[in-house]
Amino acid sequence: MIQLGKLFKDYGSGTSIGPVDxxxxxxxxTALVGPNGAGKSTLLTMMGRLLGPDAGTVVIGGHDVTTTHPRKLATVVSTLRQENHFxxxxxxxQLVALGRFPYTRGRINREDERIISESIEFFDLGSxxxxxxxxxxxxxxxxxYVAMVLCQETDYLLLDEPLNNLDMRHSVHMMHHLRRVADELGRTVLIVLHDINFASHYSDWICAVKEGKVVEFGTPEEIMTDETLTRVFETPVTCHDGPNGRLAVYY
Structure with a gap:
C-alpha cells in the first residue's frame, strides 16, 4: 500500500500541492488524472523521493520514503520520470541493465543477466x-525505459506519463504491457495519465487531482460520470457505455 499523510509542497505565490491524505x-x-498543472507529476515525484515535500509523510510498502536508506528504497519502489536523457x-x-544497479552496484552476474533478458522480452524488445x-x-x-524500471524488480512502479509523445498504437501497446505487469507479475503500478479513457480502460483505480488536491478516488465506474469529470476538468463531459467500459467525450 502507498500511504500519503498530509503531504504538502509549497511553491510560493499561492501555489502549493496538498495537504494530501x-x-x-x-x-x-492506479491512474493519476487531472488537468494540466494539477500537481499529478509533483505528487508522483514526491512519492518516489525525487522531490522532497515541505511537510507530511509517504509510506510505501511499509517503508517511510523520507527515512529509508536510498539503496533499500530502490529495492522497494522504482520511478520513471517524464523526461529521460542519457x-x-x-x-x-545496457539501459535495461541499469535497473540492476541497486543490487549489483555495477557487477552483473548470471542471475542479473537472466532478469535483464526477461525484462527485455517482456516488453518485446529482444530483436x-x-x-x-x-x-x-x-x-x-x-x-x-519502462523495461529498465521493471528490471529493478520492485513491488511498486511509479511512472510519470509513459504515454507522452506516443501515438495511439504505441500508447495501447504500452498500456497493455503495464496491465500485464500488474496482472502477471503482481506489481503495483501507479501511472500519471492525461487520457482519461486510457485510465478508464486499463486502471483498477483512478485518482483525480485538481489544483494540488485529490478531489476524487475510486474505481473507473465510480469516477467515469458526467458530473465527476465535468467538475474535475472544468469542461462539459459526457460519459457513454462502451464495449470495454465507459468512454468520456469532451465538449
Missing part, C-alpha cells in the same frame, strides 16, 4: 536489444 491499494494499476550512448540492453537508443522510434525507446 491518500491510501493507494496494493496491486493493480548523455552516454547506450544500447537497449532490438543491441540497438542504440538513438536508433529507436519514440515508442520503442519508451518501452526500453
Amino acid at each position: 491518500l491510501e493507494i491499494p496494493t496491486g493493480g494499476v 548523455t552516454a550512448r547506450l544500447t537497449v540492453r 532490438l536489444q543491441n540497438r542504440y537508443l538513438d536508433q529507436l522510434s519514440g515508442g520503442q525507446r519508451q518501452r526500453a
Whole structure:
C-alpha cells in the first residue's frame, strides 16, 4: 500500500500541492488524472523521493520514503520520470541493465543477466536489444525505459506519463504491457495519465487531482460520470457505455 499523510509542497505565490491524505491499494494499476498543472507529476515525484515535500509523510510498502536508506528504497519502489536523457550512448540492453544497479552496484552476474533478458522480452524488445537508443522510434525507446524500471524488480512502479509523445498504437501497446505487469507479475503500478479513457480502460483505480488536491478516488465506474469529470476538468463531459467500459467525450 502507498500511504500519503498530509503531504504538502509549497511553491510560493499561492501555489502549493496538498495537504494530501491518500491510501493507494496494493496491486493493480492506479491512474493519476487531472488537468494540466494539477500537481499529478509533483505528487508522483514526491512519492518516489525525487522531490522532497515541505511537510507530511509517504509510506510505501511499509517503508517511510523520507527515512529509508536510498539503496533499500530502490529495492522497494522504482520511478520513471517524464523526461529521460542519457548523455552516454547506450544500447537497449545496457539501459535495461541499469535497473540492476541497486543490487549489483555495477557487477552483473548470471542471475542479473537472466532478469535483464526477461525484462527485455517482456516488453518485446529482444530483436532490438543491441540497438542504440538513438536508433529507436519514440515508442520503442519508451518501452526500453519502462523495461529498465521493471528490471529493478520492485513491488511498486511509479511512472510519470509513459504515454507522452506516443501515438495511439504505441500508447495501447504500452498500456497493455503495464496491465500485464500488474496482472502477471503482481506489481503495483501507479501511472500519471492525461487520457482519461486510457485510465478508464486499463486502471483498477483512478485518482483525480485538481489544483494540488485529490478531489476524487475510486474505481473507473465510480469516477467515469458526467458530473465527476465535468467538475474535475472544468469542461462539459459526457460519459457513454462502451464495449470495454465507459468512454468520456469532451465538449
